[in-house]
Amino acid sequence: MLPLPRFSWEAPDRLPDLVRLAAEPGARLVAGGTDLLPSMKHRIFRPGTLVSTRRVPELRTLRVGADHSLSLGAALSLRELARHAEVRTHFPSLALALGSVATPTIQGMATLGGNLMLDTRCMYYNQPSGWRAALGGCLKCEGTLCHVAPRGAGCYAAHSADTVPVLMLLGATAVFATPNGELPIAVGELYPEDGREGPRCPPGAVLVRVEVPAPQRAVAFRKLRQRAAIDYGLLLTAVAPTPEGWEAVISAVAPQPIRVAAPTREALADAVHKAVQPLPTHQQASTWRKRMLRVEVARALASLPA
Amino acid sequence: MSNELVLHLVVNGEPARALVPASRTLLELLREDLGLTGTKHGCDVGDCGACTVLVNGLPRLACITVAADCAGEHVDTIEGVAVGGQPSAIQAAFDHHVAAQCGYCTPGFVMTLTHLFTEEPEADEASLRHALGSNICRCTGYVKILAAARDAQARMRNPA
Numbered sequence: 001m002l003p004l005p006r007f008s009w010e011a012p013d014r015l016p017d018l019v020r021l022a023a024e025p026g027a028r029l030v031a032g033g034t035d036l037l038p039s040m041k042h043r044i045f046r047p048g049t050l051v052s053t054r055r056v057p058e059l060r061t062l063r064v065g066a067d068h069s070l071s072l073g074a075a076l077s078l079r080e081l082a083r084h085a086e087v088r089t090h091f092p093s094l095a096l097a098l099g100s101v102a103t104p105t106i107q108g109m110a111t112l113g114g115n116l117m118l119d120t121r122c123m124y125y126n127q128p129s130g131w132r133a134a135l136g137g138c139l140k141c142e143g144t145l146c147h148v149a150p151r152g153a154g155c156y157a158a159h160s161a162d163t164v165p166v167l168m169l170l171g172a173t174a175v176f177a178t179p180n181g182e183l184p185i186a187v188g189e190l191y192p193e194d195g196r197e198g199p200r201c202p203p204g205a206v207l208v209r210v211e212v213p214a215p216q217r218a219v220a221f222r223k224l225r226q227r228a229a230i231d232y233g234l235l236l237t238a239v240a241p242t243p244e245g246w247e248a249v250i251s252a253v254a255p256q257p258i259r260v261a262a263p264t265r266e267a268l269a270d271a272v273h274k275a276v277q278p279l280p281t282h283q284q285a286s287t288w289r290k291r292m293l294r295v296e297v298a299r300a301l302a303s304l305p306a
Numbered sequence: 307m308s309n310e311l312v313l314h315l316v317v318n319g320e321p322a323r324a325l326v327p328a329s330r331t332l333l334e335l336l337r338e339d340l341g342l343t344g345t346k347h348g349c350d351v352g353d354c355g356a357c358t359v360l361v362n363g364l365p366r367l368a369c370i371t372v373a374a375d376c377a378g379e380h381v382d383t384i385e386g387v388a389v390g391g392q393p394s395a396i397q398a399a400f401d402h403h404v405a406a407q408c409g410y411c412t413p414g415f416v417m418t419l420t421h422l423f424t425e426e427p428e429a430d431e432a433s434l435r436h437a438l439g440s441n442i443c444r445c446t447g448y449v450k451i452l453a454a455a456r457d458a459q460a461r462m463r464n465p466a
Contacts, residue, residue: 002350008309009328009374030372037331037370038351050328052375079364105358105365105418105440229439230353 002041002128011052015059015208019177021051023204029053031075032110034102035118043129044141053113058177058208067214074113074207078163079104081112091212093219093238097166100223103230113207116164116174116187120157120195120255121232122148122281140196148279157195158252158281162223164191165238165249165257169219172212176205184211188249188257195255217241220300224292226284234284237296239268239304248297253278253289269297313377317342318386324373332376333357333368336383344384344413348442355441358414359383365421365440384413387420395465396420399458400451407445415441419455423462434459 010027012018022029026048030036039045053059059075068090072081081087082098101107101115124138124147137143139155148156168188176183183202187210190199201207219240225231236251242261246268251257253276262271278289312325317340324339336342336359345368348356352370359368360382387394393401396419406412415438422429422437429437434455443451 001347003334004329004331004372006309006327006329009311009372011374011377033370033372033375034352034367037372041351041370050372052372054375103355103440104437105355105367106352108364109366109371230442 004037004040005043005046007040007047008049009052010049011055013055013057015056015177015206018051018053018056018059019179019204019206021049022206023179024049027051029117029206031114032077032106033114034106034110035114039119039126042127042132044125053111053206059113061209065214069214070210070212072112072210072212074116074209075111078107078110078112078115082107090215091166091170091219093166093221094163094170094212097163097221097223097238100221100233101162106230112163112210115161116167116190116210117199117201117207118159118161119198120155121160122155122157122195123283124148124281125157148281154193155195155255156279156281157255158279159191159195159255159257160232160236160252162233162236164188165236165251166219166221167210167212168249168257168259169238169240169247170212170215172210174207175209175211176202177208178202178205182208188259191256193256197255218304220303222296222300222303224289224296234282234289235278235292235296237293237300239297239300241265241304246301248272248300250276250293252282265301268301269294272297311374311377313373315376315378316380318382319380326373328372328374330373331369332359332361332366332371332373332381335373336368336381342383342385346410346413348410348414353442354411355414355418356411358417358441360417360421363421363424365418382417382420384416387416394420395461396423396455396458399454399461403450403454403457405446405450405454411441411443411445415443415451419458423459427459427463429459431456 028047030050031053053075059073061073063071078098088095139146172187173184222237223233224235233252239248245263247261260275262268278286280286346356348354352367357368
């Protein structure tokens, strides 16, 4: 049995109440709960109050612009978004990324906002409390030593949100509500360099929606994993053409998604291989993940028109 | 602040009421407060699908669902799947094909398929396999589960 630690529950139905409750000491937002609740069962987090985002209409609104730009409520489920006709037609790479998260059942529970705010992951961190205690904890939780890079400068737990590499290449913006009004932040700016912190949510702010500008270029996405369901990614790869050449965003390798540019399509795989160094944050060998970088970029490029 | 709350929900079509701590999971509510032990307690962290129930018709993992989050909602469990006291087409097909060995994962598989064939009666092989990616079985190797699912789907489309 892994009981949840005790907490109190709030489920406001107005945005100002959500913002106010989220700012109270010991409070933590919960949407689908598919990552937060397992971590609470493992005693990684013990919030005094869980504040549900699911009953606030602003977080459940989806708007489509005349130019096919999207405004996606943070509490919409991955399933709803992946099946939405506009998303499928004009942002197929986003539909693919949404549909690659965990399992179909989890996609029906988990939300877009939850995916953007997903904590960083590591094989020494996402473990039951007894497992972690046997190693004396780690830099991110209950300890002082990073088992991935004992002589390193910080925590290397991996950013693992499947939708983020694609959203970055689509130029998406996360819009937060704060007591002083709205605060837009580019999706790529949400993730700090040190894995201890997890995504940057400004104090007292609540992620309300994600804005995706009108589609301008084709983006391709791939998720490397052991099984076709449930697993977190071993490499997340998104690629797209730019006015100057090509770019890739690679994740599941570091606390931040890594953006790599190359002058030509042919040069992108080598540029990624040179710029990205997977660390042993996963059970699979990082030497193999390093070799797979070239393969995944080539596969992603091959799925785009020539 | 609500540390303990009175929950009203509709379980298998019947109104249900329970006084629970806010930290109660839906799985604990069903099994311990309402005595509905058909929904199984598996991995406890949302990986295995043994605790799959339907909330407002959609599959949810009861072990990582806060019961309070289901206030006022319709919850369907394996106990409510039978039709007029008879096993549903999916249950009958699992029985006919012996699609269970230890049987612990079966209620979860039945709930996942109940949702799939309601929403997508014409689901093809790829959709079927994709949907069953939500559930883990450590005994059967899935061959008989897939056979039972295909058979149930055929019976549901052409009731005898």
